[in-house]
Amino acid sequence: MSLAENSTVQDSTGMEYLDKPLRRWVTLYVPLACFLFVLLFPFYWMAMTSFKSNEELVSKAANPFWIVRPTLAHFERLLFKTEYPQWMWNTILISVVATAVSLAASVFAAYAIERLRYRGSKQVGLAIFLAYLVPPSILFIPLAAIVFQLGLFDTRWALILTYPTFLIPFCTWLLMGYFRTIPYELEECALIDGATRWQVLTKIVLPLAVPGLISAGIFAFTLSWNEFIYALTFISSSENKTVPVGVITELVEGDVYHWGALMAGALLGSLPVAILYSFFVEHYVSGMTGAVKE
């Protein structure tokens, strides 16, 4: 794998001297710059808007791309006059617990499917993959009925218990692929030495699977953080809402849009996942690409 990558790099440097600089600009740098501009502009715009005063926001004379007098008024309003801090806390709590629960359940499931090879494990593996393809928008109505029956409606538990429906299939699928790369001989040696399955799992497999666990955990955390339709359906009171739902449903009051506060809320709500992502880019990417490979 690494050998192949190395030779790709050598190959591309080897062939690209044939490209004339002008041609390289037109076919590579200019399109790439356009892509980056379009992909990043909404974030720039989010940040610009959240630091602008209301007068500047509605002024058509001023250049909208720059701020004349930056202000923190929108953030102040958001943090002290709305329940935003509470939504943030809810989102963190729900995402962390749902991720931890799903990851723990997935480790056992993936190990059982991939290594214990019990009767019917192949079919269960396929079922897990199919479960991954079930979209939340066809599940939210019956789930709302179930959540209501269980008396969990409008509690954080409703989300903590329903998020694993998309987290477990994803994490299990990813970890199955990861466990497959750990040599079976290591486990056999330990078993011969008299280790129990539990010891094999905790002392041999899990330490070797740490990168996979990080990938699955980071990805699951961002998935829970970004979840919208369940949080919108199962939560009704403001103090239990998550950031995406709170911003959409509580900050929009009638026809007067507080664009500054909305953008500040969007910016603050995006920052935690963006920061987490920036620390674990490689794990995140390998989680994402690992999940779509067979």
Add this chain to the structure above:
Amino acid sequence: MHRLLDNRNVLGVLFMLPAGALLLVFLTYPLGLGTWLGFTDAKIGRPGEWIGAENFTYLFGDSVARLSLFNTFFYTIVASILKFALGLWLALLLNKNLPFKAFLRAIVLLPFIVPTALSAIAFWWMYDSQFSVISWTLTKMGVIDGYIDFLGEPWLARFSTIAANVWRGVPFVAITLLAGLQTVPPSLYEAASLDGATEWQKFWYVTLPMLTPIIAVVMTFSVLFTFTDFQLIYVLTRGGPLNATHLMATLSFQRAIPGGALGEGAALATSMVPFLLAAILFSYFGLQRRAWQQGGTDK
């Protein structure tokens, strides 16, 4: 006891228990319940009676539901084609020899990782009928006279929501295809070069065939999640103007939760399942890995 724990079947069941229980209660059961609800007249706070296919015949005669079916198809097809074309292009660009390659790849993925609901608000603001920055720029450049009401006209709104969806989806397609591109053996390109292949021929006869399996998987995911998209539309238009952007998912939410007609909403949601199955089967049988891609011969 110890003996029992050594049996792989017993241990297997034990290990599967937490994941299995959660998935059975909150995934399998709701799937069945949702289908059943579709055949009842359940309302919020009132368990439904079996009414057969009445919901489905009603929805079939309902012009808004038919429009939402059209919208869903239009949205999915146009957005998926754009995401595929732009995503593949971006992947090919990123696969070239570039300075700061890892950094570029990291920031390209940003639209995909931030919460869609929150980035959708940024689009909502950029599409604003009075203060849109896009309109401002175009007026200053002298391209248009008045401000564009991006979300106010049916067709404009359709394309505006598609643009926002493509913006979010392109990074996912690009980064996964990039991972696929990096596994194509360079020797194939060398052989093609020796045979005198042009850049275009290398792309068409080497890159694309080698990439087909991963394209199939990525696009299946992309199509599934575009077809059942909810939050982008909910934030940007709530289905308006004149139901022009209502997708089946948003309409089913509107009918079931604010409208209270759980049965009708569930029937709408259930109607999406056959289309999803068709997409999965199409990609599985139509585009799956061919034997010759692994060095064998085609049957």
